[in-house]
Amino acid sequence: MKLKLENVSKVFGDKKAVDNVTTELTSGVYGFLGANGSGKTTLMRMLAAVSMPTSGVISLNGEDISDMGARYRDVLGYLPQHIGFYKSFSVEKFLQYIASLKGLEKREAKERIAELLEMVNLSESKKVKMGKLSGGMKQRVGIAQALLNDPKVLIVDEPTAGLDPKERIRFRNLLAEIASDRIVLLSTHIVSDIEYIAKEILIMKDGRLIQKDTPQNLMKHIASNVWSVDASDAEIPSYQASYKVGNITRRAEGIDLRIISEKKPAPQAVNVPVNLEDLYLYYFDEEVGA
Amino acid sequence: MSLFKWELKKIFQQKTIYIVAVFLLGFLSLNAFDREDRSANREVYREWAGPFTAGKLEKANKLNEELTKKLPENEDLGVLSARERVEYGLGETLAYSQNSVDQAKNAMARLDKRIKKAEAKGDDSAVSKLKLEKQMFSKVEVNTFAYHDAPQEVVDTVNTFGLVFSGLLLVVGLAGIYSNERSSGVENYILSAKNGREKIMRAKLYAAFLYSLAVVVVWELYSLGVWTYLYGTDGWNLPIQYSFKYYFSPYSMTFTEYHFMQMGLHLLATLALAGVIVIVSMISRSSMIALFGAGVVFGFPVFVESMLGMEDGWVNKLLTYSLTNIMKVEGLFMNFKSVSLLGMPVIAPYIGIAVSIIILALAVYFTRFLIVRKQVA
Ligand SMILES: Nc1ncnc2c1ncn2[C@@H]1O[C@H](COP(=O)(O)OP(=O)(O)OP(=O)(O)O)[C@@H](O)[C@H]1O
Numbered sequence: 142m143k144l145k146l147e148n149v150s151k152v153f154g155d156k157k158a159v160d161n162v163t164t165e166l167t168s169g170v171y172g173f174l175g176a177n178g179s180g181k182t183t184l185m186r187m188l189a190a191v192s193m194p195t196s197g198v199i200s201l202n203g204e205d206i207s208d209m210g211a212r213y214r215d216v217l218g219y220l221p222q223h224i225g226f227y228k229s230f231s232v233e234k235f236l237q238y239i240a241s242l243k244g245l246e247k248r249e250a251k252e253r254i255a256e257l258l259e260m261v262n263l264s265e266s267k268k269v270k271m272g273k274l275s276g277g278m279k280q281r282v283g284i285a286q287a288l289l290n291d292p293k294v295l296i297v298d299e300p301t302a303g304l305d306p307k308e309r310i311r312f313r314n315l316l317a318e319i320a321s322d323r324i325v326l327l328s329t330h331i332v333s334d335i336e337y338i339a340k341e342i343l344i345m346k347d348g349r350l351i352q353k354d355t356p357q358n359l360m361k362h363i364a365s366n367v368w369s370v371d372a373s374d375a376e377i378p379s380y381q382a383s384y385k386v387g388n389i390t391r392r393a394e395g396i397d398l399r400i401i402s403e404k405k406p407a408p409q410a411v412n413v414p415v416n417l418e419d420l421y422l423y424y425f426d427e428e429v430g431a
Numbered sequence: 432m433s434l435f436k437w438e439l440k441k442i443f444q445q446k447t448i449y450i451v452a453v454f455l456l457g458f459l460s461l462n463a464f465d466r467e468d469r470s471a472n473r474e475v476y477r478e479w480a481g482p483f484t485a486g487k488l489e490k491a492n493k494l495n496e497e498l499t500k501k502l503p504e505n506e507d508l509g510v511l512s513a514r515e516r517v518e519y520g521l522g523e524t525l526a527y528s529q530n531s532v533d534q535a536k537n538a539m540a541r542l543d544k545r546i547k548k549a550e551a552k553g554d555d556s557a558v559s560k561l562k563l564e565k566q567m568f569s570k571v572e573v574n575t576f577a578y579h580d581a582p583q584e585v586v587d588t589v590n591t592f593g594l595v596f597s598g599l600l601l602v603v604g605l606a607g608i609y610s611n612e613r614s615s616g617v618e619n620y621i622l623s624a625k626n627g628r629e630k631i632m633r634a635k636l637y638a639a640f641l642y643s644l645a646v647v648v649v650w651e652l653y654s655l656g657v658w659t660y661l662y663g664t665d666g667w668n669l670p671i672q673y674s675f676k677y678y679f680s681p682y683s684m685t686f687t688e689y690h691f692m693q694m695g696l697h698l699l700a701t702l703a704l705a706g707v708i709v710i711v712s713m714i715s716r717s718s719m720i721a722l723f724g725a726g727v728v729f730g731f732p733v734f735v736e737s738m739l740g741m742e743d744g745w746v747n748k749l750l751t752y753s754l755t756n757i758m759k760v761e762g763l764f765m766n767f768k769s770v771s772l773l774g775m776p777v778i779a780p781y782i783g784i785a786v787s788i789i790i791l792a793l794a795v796y797f798t799r800f801l802i803v804r805k806q807v808a
Pocket residue numbers: 153156157158175176177178179180181182183184222808
């Protein structure tokens with residue numbers, strides 16, 4: 142299975158929200174990183190067939206998805222960034238409605254809904270009205286609806302927003318489990334969501350896709366740029382003014398700053414192993430540093 | 432559950448439609464039951480029902496004279512009994528009916544004159560129109576008299592209460608059919624789902640049409656119920672010319688025949704309005720805008736007409752065939768109206784039917800055209 146984007150752009154007025162993106166996705170989880178407003182949602186909407194590229198072509202196994210129409214949507218699961226619902230529908234009824242939309246048979250739908258409610262840990266709340274759910278619970282209903290038709294292409298836009306740590310881990314495991322034979326594209330601002338399950342990471346900046354590689358390669362790429370520096374309280378502001386500063390850890394013997402920098406920030410600085418957090422800072426924390 | 436049932440459910444679950452319906456039905460009831468008692472009319476008219484004769488008119492006028500003697504100086508009718516009051520006015524009523532008979536005859540004579548004039552001018556299209564009108568008038572027969580309050584009110588309810596009820600309930604009930612999904616964000620799921628475009632569109636249209644039918648059936652049953660309860664079932668076989676509004680109508684029809692035609696046309700135009708509202712809902716950015724837009728589609732013709740008054744310009748001619756006016760129906764039947772197509776005069780009701788069908792077809796076509804291209808806001 143191959144989802145291919147060729148020179149895909151989306152323009153709103155004079156704003157290029159997605160700028161000439163070309164790439165290819167095959168089975169597995171793709172983590173999608175990018176600062177606010179970098180164009181992730183816009184790109185995912187086009188992949189979810191709810192929006193059309195201003196120019197360029199998206200194809201699944203060589204066939205333009207806009208020509209495939211209902212056949213493409215049949216293999217698609219989509220969780221939008223901002224989930225909508227009918228307040229007066231119960232969780233179960235809402236899922237039944239989406240099941241009808243996805244063309245599931247009644248019996249099939251019933252079984253599948255029970256299974257998914259179990260999976261997202263909402264079986265107890267199936268009779269609760271959507272309007273009465275907490276943010277994280279709504280999000281889980283959103284995840285369940287995306288999976289109703291057992292999609293081959295799963296587009297999830299910040300699926301873990303609002304989930305508590307336990308549910309977040311549950312979701313991560315769920316994705317890892319199902320991703321083997323399908324394409325999953327997951328956007329997030331929380332790198333730990335994708336750290337261990339992403340086959341590749343896509344990095345978006347100002348509408349352009351600036352990186353697409355395995356987490357290992359990406360981290361290798363910046364291996365010599367991550368430093369640990371011992372500092373005193375008084376020194377922190379000056380480091381922050383001239384470098385990208387990550388975690389600040391207070392220890393008994395002093396303060397440890399994590400700094401992303403091409404050159405050694407201080408004589409006592411030592412290179413430390415890279416994590417995805419650093420990657421994020423490296424690409425997106427622009428305001429500080431030279 | 433099928434998509435159609437879901438859509439139907441979403442329409443009928445809206446509380447506002449019930450509030451509006453109850454409010455309007457209450458209004459009709461207040462209006463109807465707040466009238467003077469007409470049972471004396473029914474009783475007296477029944478005694479006088481039947482073909483016109485000169486003798487009857489004379490008798491009625493004599494009765495009027497006798498009762499006049501009973502009246503005090505200030506001619507206060509209060510001294511008369513209910514029955515006597517009806518008898519007092521009977522002469523006038525009969526004279527009016529007699530006039531209807533004459534009107535048909537006079538119309539023929541007038542038309543003959545106008546045909547001659549048009550022929551002299553060589554205006555072929557006018558001649559064929561006038562000839563058609565004359566031919567239609569020749570079939571109008573107004574020569575029996577009967578009590579006819581019930582059919583007159585039922586027929587008149589279509590263009591007053593019925594129009595408002597159908598229009599408002601369609602606007603309120605259908606404006607959200609697509610826009611609510613945009614406002615709530617559910618649109619994202621729908622448009623990305625297999626059946627979320629063409630199939631659901633069909634389901635929505637069918638649901639909208641069924642809802643429209645239900646709306647029309649509700650007010651019609653209510654109107655028939657109320658007016659039959661108040662005025663009975665007399666008069667349905669009388670020609671429509673007995674209703675003041677149709678005095679000049681060239682259509683030879685009984686109230687029963689006309690009312691069927693009225694309801695058919697009203698329903699057809701209402702379905703077309705439903706189609707247009709669905710499109711408005713689909714292209715609106717929010718539910719509020721959709722509601723406003725749908726209101727404008729329905730109310731605009733009425734608004735423009737009230738601005739222009741009765742002036743006989745092309746705008747008014749065009750507006751005769753606006754959906755709102757077709758839903759009103761009466762404008763197509765009260766007078767002879769026609770449009771020349773390829774030199775042939777086509778009478779207004781046919782134009783009304785054609786316009787409704789064309790708008791309905793276009794609405795369905797554009798809904799389909801738009802839905803495959805629809806994007807989230
Ligand atoms: N419908 C629209 N009309 C106009 N501009 C838009 C529209 N949708 C998105 N944009 C603009 O396109 C850019 C990309 O937005 P997008 O929502 O895709 O970013 P994002 O990466 O998903 O951000 P976030 O992390 O905040 O979700 C932004 O500048 C946004 O203002």
